[in-house]
Amino acid sequence: MTKEQNFKKWFTYVILVLGAGSIYKLPFLKSVFYGQMQEFMGLSHTEIGTLMSINGLITTFGFGAAVYFTDKVSKKKSLPLSLILTGVLGLYMAFFFPGYKQLMVIWVLFGFTCDMMYWPVLLKSIKSLGDDSEQGRLFGFLETGRGLVDTIVVSIGLFIFTYFGSTINSxxxxxxxxxxxxxxxxxxxxxxxxxxxxxxxxSKKNGEKLDYRAALKMPELWMIAFNAFSVYSIYCGLTYFMPFLKDIYKMPLTLVSVYGIINAYGLKMLGGPIGGIMADKKFKSPTKYLKYSFLAIGISLLGFMFLPHESINIYVGIILTLLIGTMIFSQRAIFFAPVGEINLPEEISGSAMAMAMASFVGYAPGMFLYSIYGGILDNFPGMTGYKLIFLSMVIFAGIGFTLSSILMKKIQKKKAEDTVIA
Structure with missing residues (x-):
């Protein structure tokens, strides 16, 4: 690769990271301003969860629809348009401050602009920047870059909120x-x-149809998709560390927002490279890293559930939740990287189809889990509700560990067969 090609590659990477780190601030407003959404918008846990689930519903089916146009629309058109439309929706929300029913419509539209138009194209663009040996690092440092952009953007947003008096207008x-x-x-x-x-x-269009059928028949691709499903299910529960610290540890609202920045965005900068480097360098396999990180997360959450939280120092609670969050983000950084391990035919792996299909299943928990978790907290107040959420995360970690183990055996078997043939 020449210096000019290398510069072009990383310049494109930086532009993609800037977009990826800014577009989700509005649909994921709850990541930092969860308490403010309750106080100033009058939303309950269930209503905030429903907004996220409605968005997730559109997101999930949007990934499926994206199979048909992602490879046919240039990133130069799709990515900027989706960013601008998302910003316009945010301006409408700020100036008119609509009620719950209108907010549901806005979150539906966020699903179209952020996830149907933007995310599959981003994944395809990132994957195309390197070969299979670079996928763990490319996706891992995508999360790091997003975390850096996220933290800067959101920190300024929180500063604006506090500087202007922490009111509805701020x-x-x-x-x-x-x-x-x-x-x-x-x-x-x-x-x-x-x-x-x-x-x-x-001929290209006919090829796409054949590629789609071939992708659906690959059990390894389905395993990767449901592995991502498990990762994202655990990730959904990460949101509720914020109200957990507020309700159980009595953390002040402003400090909760600061924690939210670290938990939702700062950990990307830490978890992203951990996931990418561990997958590529230590375990030599994204799938193998996912397997053992599922095990670590499940054990950690199980132990965390039974700690005497009411008598533990607040900073201990903060540190423990952030450690668990770091492991979760290390998984999120590379949960699509195993696509490079299963030797997909070039006509499938070279298109956005494999990513769109994996994303369709992988992000599916977003269309129901937030609503379920919110309903649990409204119907089971206090520590009981949070324990139920943590237990759900443990179960998903167990499912992910099982799927990763099976997929790992298939990959090893395939490599052994290829070695014999060679």
Missing amino acids: FKSSIIYFSVVVIAIGIISYFCLEDDKISTSS
Whole structure:
């Protein structure tokens, strides 16, 4: 690779990271402003969870629909447009501060702009920047870069909120700020990203249909998809560490928001490279790393459930939850990387189809788990509700460990067969 090609590769990577680190600030407003959404928007745990689940429903089916257009629309058009439309929705929310029913419509539209139009194209673009030996690092450092951008953007948003008095108007100002940032990055992306070479030939279209059928028949791809499902199910529970510390440890609302920045965004900078480096360098396999990290997360959460939280120092609770969160983010960074281990035919792995299919299943928990978790907390107040959420996360860790173990055996068997043939 020449110096010019290398520069172009990493320049594109930086632009993609900027977009990935800014677009989800609005649909995931609860990651930092969970308490503010309850106080100023009048939303319950169940209603916040329902907003996220509605968004997740559109997201899940959006990934399926994305199979048909992701390879046919250039990232130069799709990525900037989705960023700008997301920002426009945020401005509407800030200026009109709509009620719960209108918020549901906005979160539905976030599902289209962020996940159907943006995310599958981003995954395809990141994957295309390196060969199979680089996938763990490319996806791992994507999470690191997103974490850095996230932390900067959200920290300024929280500063705006506190500087202007922590009122409903300062909350609106923070939303406006997030909206302007994502629109600005959308405009920058349009002028900086290059056009993809899009094939519109009939043979290509026929090939896509055959690729889709072939992908559906691959058990390894389904295992990767449901492995991602397990990771994302655990990740959904990570949100509830915030109200857990507020309700059980009596953490002040502003400190909860600061914790939310670290928990949701800062940990990406730590967990991302841990996942990428451990998968590529230590375990020599993303699947193998996922297997043992599922085991570590399950054991950690199981022990965490039975600690005497009411009598534990608040900083101990913060440290323990952040350690668990780091492990979860290390998984999220590489949960699609095993696609590079299963020797997909080039016509499948070279398109966005494998990623869209894995994303369709992998992000499915978002369409129901937030609503379920929120309902648990509203119906089982206090420590009982949180223990039920933690237990659910343990169960998903067990499922992920089992799937990773089976997939690991299939990969090893395939490698042994290839060695014999060679």
